[in-house]
Amino acid sequence: MSEMRLPSALHAAPGSGAELLSELGLVLYCGAGIIFIVVVALALHATFAKPSPAGTRAWIVGGGIVFPLLTLFLLLNYTLAVGSAVAALESGTALQLLLDCFGIDAQKRIPPPSPGTMRVHVIGKQWWWEVRYEIVRGDTSTAVLANELHLPVGEPVELLLTTTDVIHSFWVPSLAGKVDMIPGRTNRLILRANTPGLYRGQCAEYCGGQHALMALYVKSQPRREFETWLQRQARSVTRPDDAFLLAGYEAFFKGTCPDCHTVRGTPATGKSGPDLTHVGSRYSLAAGTLRNHVGTMAGWIAGAQDIKPGNAMPDSEIYTGRELRALAAWLGSLE
Amino acid sequence: MSAPPNALPRPAQELARLEQAWEPPQGWRLLSAVNNTYIGLFYIGAALLFLVLGGILALLMRTQLAVPENDLVDYDLYNQLFTMHGSVMMFLFAVPVIEAIAILLLPAMLGARDLPFPRLSAYAFWAYFVGGIVFFGTIFFDVAPDGGWFMYPPLTSYEHSPGLRADFWLLGIGFIEISAIAGAIEIVVGILRTRAPGMTLDKMPVYVWAMLVVGGMIIFAFPPVILATALLELERAFHWPFFLAERGGDPLLWQHLFWLFGHPDVYIIFLPGAGLVSMIVATMARTPLVGYEWVVLALVATGFISFALWVHHMFATGMPHLTTSFFSAASMAVAIPTGIQVFAWLATLRRGQVQKATPTWFVLGFFGTFVLGGLTGVMLAVAPYDWQVHDSYFVVAHLHYVLIGGMVFPVFAAIYYWAPFVSGKPLSERMGKWACALMFIGLNLAFFPMHIVGLSGMPRRVWTYSDTLGWEQWNMLSSVGAFVLAAGFGVAFLDLLLHLRPKGKVDSNPWDAGTLEWLPLDNYGVRSIPHVTSRDPLWDRPQLREEVERGEHFLPGTLTGDRETLVTSAIDARPQYVLRLPGPSWLPLLAGLGTAAFFLFLTVKSLVASALGGVIALVSIFMWLWQSEPAPSARLYDVGGGIKLPDHMTGSRSHSWWAMVVLLLVDATIFSCLVFAYCYFWTVSAAWPPPPFGFPDVTATVACIASWTVSATVLFLAHRAFGRSAPRVPLIVPIALGTAFAWIAFVLAFRALAQTDVRPDQHAYGAVLYTLLSWQGLHVVLLTLMGGYTIARAIAGRASAMRRNAFDNTRLMWYYAAVQSALGCLVVHAPRMM
């Protein structure tokens, strides 16, 4: 995953909400830096310079009231404009908004989300993410995956954020600010990236034992590539022909795997764990904890509780070495 | 300037009698002391102990995070560590230490001999100390809470946090709620009613103003968290679904209630720090604080605005844009009063010749860190920016800058500044400077990198992180900084151990300060209570020290033979009566232990032991109350200046009446929060009451309200009759009657609920209805106890037309309970109007 961008608000993706926010941040840092230096300088001066009657109420009125009032008034208007822009992902930079936010109604310039905007459901769970693409090209079939989200480059995608257990928070710092996932509610977040890339996100609201190991990847890719990918994700799986893979397939049903996992096209329809239909195509296992290859797959199946203690996946305790390898190989083949 | 109120020479034996009355208990009996100087020191010592303990937890965490993928502690222990660190620092260090400092300093600053309710302070301290130790001890038994210090449900509810861990958190908070409310009563009544004659509101030291505001804030800020913790415990213990979405609850209700407390709490912690800085700055610059009125106004304004900020902790919960905008604006607005104070301090420093001693260095350290924390605070108030940094290490950096910079630095400035007040001589300048420098460097080294690592995507509360994310160098720096900071604390504590020797008799004013606490002091406080005519009496009347020490001012000895102080009017501080104060007693300690045992054993579900603790606590409290309100003397006492005062007062002039009113304000705020919870469920749900349930029975509701009216009326009639006849008959009969009607009302309220068919564990609707009912029931029980106590006093001859504070307080509670219960019954039906 060398192509992964650092999951950082300081490395915002071009065209994303995070980019607007990082420009906003820049304004804030500069302003705060100047104010900080001035106040500290004043404090040192006041302490060490000769006493002077210059220290009067004028300081209080000027420094304590007029200056903050003015600054905060400007800041508030500016940030409200940025906030609206980020919420709707309007194009244009935050600095432009800063220059012309007074006198222009920022709300007016924001186009409503176009009717064709793609919607993706992201459901937070202890401690992983379920991602559902509801509609694929008018077809009603569903693409369900875990811990991974793909976006077409340059198009806003609307995420509907929910949870089935505790509060989580969806945060991909280089794409957008965070939005909580709260039981009983559905929150919305619009994501967009203007360049292809792989981004990392992590749960930002403490959600219990393994909160630290709840990450996900977001991949932005050209529209055509995205379409191909999505179509493949919507496909079902067939029984493998290869003898070794078949052994893996059978091992899957020998164990308790199907109780929790779905593999579309097979009798496995468990709901509580991640959908594994295309698990082999994913970047990570265990919600961004492990890279995905046959070795980590085998290790995760056999030792999930050592890797992520307390998570819902038990250590498998029934497979022979050969079965484990075959199972890992079969799952890895589900691309 | 006028002559002092009392003439010289003073009678022989006057001083000896004063000393005898205030004689502190010796040896191990010291634990029975209730005097504010002792309790204040115990309290500060305990709070600093928890600072050390919480700090050790922090060092463990920083060691774990120093390198990526570290195995020093596992996830389970780490989650306990950060939960305990936050809870210990906020609830067992920050809030208690500000109350502790107030208990120690306030009487001396006000020219009083003690606070009005010494035993209440002692009780608050013991409940806090024992409870705190038990709470902290859970970490050694692997039952420490692990839900984070703000304990968001549903993670902390019974399903996702089975076991005792979360219950121990609720227990720990329970203690701090008790001691904070007790402290607030003490502080507010103390400030308003025991100031030295002449110390009108506009002559109060800024710190006293800060504490008055903070006392007021505690009264309104703690009730939401009291209610929230009660609801969560009800949910955990009985599965009443307040926060469970699938049964009509809402996890956000917890967040609203918690932050409705949590944000003012930040200012409850910071304002006393600001007040301390105002005092120190003025003294160190040897000039009166520039813009006193502005600063006071700023304190009051901060107190108000702080209640309008809580939602900025919830910007990421997906609330409407308009809401975030409002709270964004309010959050920014709080920068203005803070700015006023900062510039007032700067102007003061500029005007005077600054003494460069350790307190000054700490104040400068405070400027250098708090201002930065304040600025990042403004950033967090910017809603869109908050979406990025919320719940990241940026917030961790911000809050530590604000709390350590804005509160710990002033507290250590205060420790160095007021050490001579306790021990007669300053601490080591050399060690003080080292401590200050190490703390300043450590703080910046530990927390500045956290801004960057937070922006780089590191969320809070993670026990480990990967080495591929670019976070490791910053974390290493932070960890090193944490140890430097700890070394700074270490030097300061060593200095305290080596050089602080509290003594009874202190006559010291090393910084040449202008306020009353620098008068010569002994166990009895000041020799005579000064007549105050300006804001900085020691500067404006240099001879005041000698006059006070010679006994030329008010109340130079003991008039009743008991411990005494002067009660003055709230606004203009005119002497009103001589308050006889209780002496040392084991009862507060016993009551504190009993309370601790009650909650502790309740938490571990050991009901018999719990009940035993409860009985011990109740009996101790009743015994101590029994001793209160000694028989009033018919004569008037000459306190000096030709002023003759009684030793007792009833009705709204009595200090106990004020305490009762404060308590009722707390009570009413809890009730308002409960009503808020009801309305909240109503607004967030599609239909109300949620089908298939109905509203409570109207007839029973009306009957309940009628019954309460009768009950309160009976008490009112008794009150009218009390002044005229012998007390026995008009007290026993009406109170018994009133109690009976209160119980009838409660039963009727229950019957009204039964009509709705909803059980409390079925739906949030049922849960909130039954909580309203339980709250009413709790008051009925309380009235029964208070009524019984009042009757007992009447029978024992401890009540009369003059000696009626117990009755008056019971009566106040009665009216309040009746109104509250009636309102509670009505509010339930409010949705019918819509």
Added chain:
Amino acid sequence: MPQLVHKPKRKALLIAAGALGLVAFGALSGAIILLSGAYSTAATTQHFKVTHQVLDAGLRLSVRASARHVRAPDLDRPGMLARGVACFRTHCVQCHGAPGVAPIPAARGMLPIASNLTQTAREWPPEWLYYVTRKGVRMTGMPAWEMRIDEDDLWATVSFLTRLPVLTREQYRRLATRAEDLTCRTPTGVPFEGSREYAKVIFRQYACHSCHRIEGVVGPRAHIGPSLLEWSRRKFVAGVLPNDERNLIRFIRDPERVKPGSLMPRLEVTEAHAREMARYLLDEGAR
């Protein structure tokens, strides 16, 4: 006379200091000898005479004390002698020799040398012989036989030993030839089922610790087989089978069948012993 009061005290102090000094000196010189490598561990260097005598006496005293509660059964039951001979020729003669039979060459170089049992059997009561045979002797070549010879045959062996001093070369040869078809029986049960202490004895008696590191079993830091420390957390037996009791027993008893080519030898571990071992290993985490 205050001095008198002080004197004994000072004397006691002096004695104590002297004793401490001696102990320290001893420890120091011992350390120097050990660390310098001057102490020879070669089997060609014999013990000092006094060392040998002390150790020999120590052995007798220890056996006498330990065998106090041993009660011998009737040693003259029919068939007993024959089985005793069988055991003796299977397990003992190699080191101890027999009338007219020398120990095998390797055994002749042992230090200490295995005693000639014709003499021992004359001087020791059967209970002692039983005890020593059953429990072995530490730091000599004498192993404990309780895991390899069952209780009855242990006594049968003792029964034979008691007659050893009176046998001629010919008699012994005849007895030995007659017993050729008999095998010495191995024990089947475990005396202390589920005892963790006894499980450690079992590991040691099968020499497991010569290749593996095992929790609670003192031995070399062996890297021949995989470490068995924290075994309960391991997921696989031999990297092949799920790590549960059944599979572990299977592997311990017949490694080659579970994992062809495995270098772990078949140790003829009884079912009961293998179960104790498996339980011990799997129980570790639960403690």
Added chain:
Amino acid sequence: MSLRALIAAATLVLTARQSSSDVPHRITGDVQRGQQTIVRLECGVCHVIPGIPGARGRVGPSLAAYRRNVYIAGRYPNLPEVLVRFVRDAPSLAPDTAMPSIAMSEREARDIAAYLYSLE
């Protein structure tokens, strides 16, 4: 190279020179690169490996003091060429093993082996 030939060759080359304990572990791999490769391939999912952050897996044996191990997979002498092959393709040496063959280059396998031999 067939398995038999591999072992035979390796054994032949090295049996003659068993005198120093270091000899059997001579290998042309880079220890530091090996460490990075182990981190990248996340071998720690199944093994405890000293010096690798987060390597606390219990699926396979602990690789602590790997240099001192006498055998690989309980079957083959612990020789560099065998180890390199086992690291890449364990099933070819131990058909029943749980350790899958992991995609990596010859050089990466050598680096990993070098790292393992650096563990005393």
